[in-house]
Amino acid sequence: xxxxxxxxxxxxATTVVDAVSFNIERNSIAVIVGTSGSGKSTLLxxxxxxxxxxxxxxxxxGADTRSEPAHLLRRRIGYAIQGHGLFPHRTVAxxxxxxxxxxxxxxxxxxxxxQELLEIFQLDPGLYADALPHQLSxxxxxxxxxxxxxxAEPGVLLMDEPFGALDPIIRAKAQxxxxxxxxxxxxxxxxxxxxMDEAFRLGHRVAVMRQGQLLQYDRPAVLLxxxxxxxxxxxxxxxxxxxxxxxxxxxxxxxxxxxxxxxCVASSASLRDVLSELLWSGAASALVLGExxxxxxxxxxxxxxxxxxx
Amino acid sequence: MSGANLLRLAALGLLIAFLVSPQTFAPLFAxxxxxxxxxxxxxxxxxxxxxxxxxxxxxxxVASTLFAVSLGVLVTRPAGxxxxxxxxxxxxxxxxxxxxxxxxxxxxxxxxxEKPTLIALxxxxxxxxxxxxxxxxxxxxxxxxxxxxxxxxxxxxxLRWVELPLAMPLILEGVxxxxxxxxxxxxxxxxxxxxxxxxxxIAGLLSSNTAFILQGGLVTGxxxxxxxxxxxxxxxxxxxxxxxx
Numbered sequence: 001x002x003x004x005x006x007x008x009x010x011x012x013a014t015t016v017v018d019a020v021s022f023n024i025e026r027n028s029i030a031v032i033v034g035t036s037g038s039g040k041s042t043l044l045x046x047x048x049x050x051x052x053x054x055x056x057x058x059x060x061x062g063a064d065t066r067s068e069p070a071h072l073l074r075r076r077i078g079y080a081i082q083g084h085g086l087f088p089h090r091t092v093a094x095x096x097x098x099x100x101x102x103x104x105x106x107x108x109x110x111x112x113x114x115q116e117l118l119e120i121f122q123l124d125p126g127l128y129a130d131a132l133p134h135q136l137s138x139x140x141x142x143x144x145x146x147x148x149x150x151x152a153e154p155g156v157l158l159m160d161e162p163f164g165a166l167d168p169i170i171r172a173k174a175q176x177x178x179x180x181x182x183x184x185x186x187x188x189x190x191x192x193x194x195x196m197d198e199a200f201r202l203g204h205r206v207a208v209m210r211q212g213q214l215l216q217y218d219r220p221a222v223l224l225x226x227x228x229x230x231x232x233x234x235x236x237x238x239x240x241x242x243x244x245x246x247x248x249x250x251x252x253x254x255x256x257x258x259x260x261x262x263x264c265v266a267s268s269a270s271l272r273d274v275l276s277e278l279l280w281s282g283a284a285s286a287l288v289l290g291e292x293x294x295x296x297x298x299x300x301x302x303x304x305x306x307x308x309x310x
Numbered sequence: 311m312s313g314a315n316l317l318r319l320a321a322l323g324l325l326i327a328f329l330v331s332p333q334t335f336a337p338l339f340a341x342x343x344x345x346x347x348x349x350x351x352x353x354x355x356x357x358x359x360x361x362x363x364x365x366x367x368x369x370x371x372v373a374s375t376l377f378a379v380s381l382g383v384l385v386t387r388p389a390g391x392x393x394x395x396x397x398x399x400x401x402x403x404x405x406x407x408x409x410x411x412x413x414x415x416x417x418x419x420x421x422x423x424e425k426p427t428l429i430a431l432x433x434x435x436x437x438x439x440x441x442x443x444x445x446x447x448x449x450x451x452x453x454x455x456x457x458x459x460x461x462x463x464x465x466x467x468x469l470r471w472v473e474l475p476l477a478m479p480l481i482l483e484g485v486x487x488x489x490x491x492x493x494x495x496x497x498x499x500x501x502x503x504x505x506x507x508x509x510x511x512i513a514g515l516l517s518s519n520t521a522f523i524l525q526g527g528l529v530t531g532x533x534x535x536x537x538x539x540x541x542x543x544x545x546x547x548x549x550x551x552x553x554x555x
Contacts, residue, residue, distance in 0.1 A: 079457070
C-alpha cells in the first residue's frame with residue numbers, strides 16, 4: 001500500500017505538483033494520466049525520491065520513505081522508464097542483475113533469478129543473456145528494462161511511459177505481458193502515461209492530473225460515467241465513451257443464462273469486441289465460451305447496449 | 311595478415327633492430343656525416359636512452375591521467391561544477407606554457423635531471439585527458455543515468471559502474487593523445503640532463519652531425535607512431551562498449 005499525502009513540488013515560484021493525496025492499494029495497478037507538463041512524472045519520481053518533495057510525504061506500507069537513504073529505498077522499488085535506459089556497456093544478463101548485485105545477493109541466486117526473468121519475458125537465455133542491449137529489437141530492450149526493474153523482487157514497480165517508444169502492435173503485447181506479470185507476482189504498480197486507452201487497459205484505478213493537481217482518482221468505469229471535471233471528460237473522450245465503457249467489461253462478466261446459435265466468443269473478450277462481432281455477423285446474440293471451451297451463457301445485443309449506458 | 315598489420319610489424323622490427331644493433335645501419339647514415347665523424351651515436355647506448363625516455367613519458371602520463379581524470383570527475387559533479395572554469399584555465403595554461411619554459415622555471419626549484427622533465431610533461435599532457443574526460447562523462451545518455459539512480463545506485467556507484475565505463479573510450483583517447491605528444495616533447499628534457507633521445511639530437515646539433523639528429527628524431531617519431539597505433543589496438547580489444555545511440 002502506497003499512501004501519498006499532500007505531496008507538493010515547487011521549483012522556485014512554479015508549483016509542478018500541488019498537494020496531491022491518494023492511496024494505491026497493494027497488488028493493484030494505478031495509472032497516472034495527464035497531458036505533458038501536468039506533473040505526472042514528477043509525482044511518480046517523488047515516490048522513489050528521484051525528486052525530493054517540497055512538502056507532503058509518501059508512506060510505503062505505513063513507513064515514511066524518508067526514513068532511509070534514498071538509494072537504499074530505490075533498491076526496494078522497481079523503476080522502468082521510456083527508452084529503457086539499459087546500460088549499453090553491459091550484457092542483458094548483467095543489466096538484469098543490477099539491483100541484486102547492489103543488494104549483494106549470492107552469485108548462484110542472481111544467476112537463477114536472471115534465468116527465470118529472461119524466460120518469463122520470452123528472451124531465450126542461451127541467445128540473449130550475453131547479448132549487448134544494442135543487439136536487441138526495441139520490444140526486447142523494453143522487456144529487458146522491465147525485467148531489470150523486477151529483478152530484486154520489489155513489492156512496488158514504478159514505470160514512466162514504459163511503452164512510449166514501441167509501435168502499436170508490440171505495445172499491445174507488452175501491456176498484456178505486464179498484466180500477466182502483475183497477476184503472477186502481485187506487484188503493486190504505478191504507471192505514468194499520456195495515453196488514456198493504455199490507462200484504461202492497465203489501471204485498476206486511474207489518476208487524472210492537470211497542471212499539478214489531481215482532478216480525479218477512481219476506477220476507469222467511474223471516470224467515464226461520472227467525470228468530476230470537464231477536463232476529465234475530455235481526457236476520457238466524449239465521442240466514444242460508450243465504447244470505452246464496453247471495453248472495460250468482459251463477456252464472462254456480462255453473460256446471461258441460456259444458449260445462442262450466434263457466433264462464439266471467449267469469456268475474456270471485451271463487450272466492445274463482442275458487439276463488433278455481432279454487428280459484423282448480423283446475429284442477435286453470441287454464445288460465451290469459458291476457457292475450457294464449454295458454454296458459459298449467452299449475450300444478446302440488448303444486454304451489451306445496456307452496459308454501454310452510465 | 312592485412313597490409314596494415316604487416317606495416318606495423320615492419321616498423322616495430324625496424325625500430326628494435328636499430329636500437330639493438332645500431333652499427334648494422336652505419337652504412338646508411340655514413341653519407342650524412344662529414345670529416346669522418348661517427349655515423350652512429352657512440353656516446354651512449356641508444357636502447358637505454360630510448361627506454362629511459364619512454365619510462366619518463368609513462369611516469370608523466372600516469373600522473374597526468376590520475377590528476378586530469380580526477381579533476382574531470384570533480385567538475386562534472388554538481389558540487390564541483392563551480393570549479394570548471396578555474397580548472398579549465400589551469401589546464402589550458404599547462405598546455406600553452408611552453409615545456410621549455412617550464413623546464414627553465416622548474417630547474418631552480420627541483421634541480422637538474424628527470425624531475426623537471428616530469429613536471430613539464432605532466433603539465434603539458436593534462437589538457438587532452440581533462441577535456442576528453444569531461445566530454446566522455448557528459449556524453450552518457452540521460453536515460454541511462456536516470457535508470458542507474460532509479461535502480462538505487464549511490465552517486466559513487468553510478469560513477470564507478472556506469473559513468474566511467476561509458477566515458478572510458480574517450481578518456482583512453484585523451485591518454486593516447488597525451489602520451490604521443492609527450493614522446494616527442496620529452497626530447498627537450500635532455501637540455502636539463504634527463505636521460506633520453508634528446509641527448510642524441512643535441513649532440514648532433516653541437517657537432518653539426520646530421521646523422522645523429524636524424525637518428526634521435528627518427529627513433530622518437532617511430533616510437534610515437536607505434537605507441538599511438540598500439541594503444542588504439544588495445545583500446546579496441548578491451549572495450550566492448552556498444553556505440554552510444
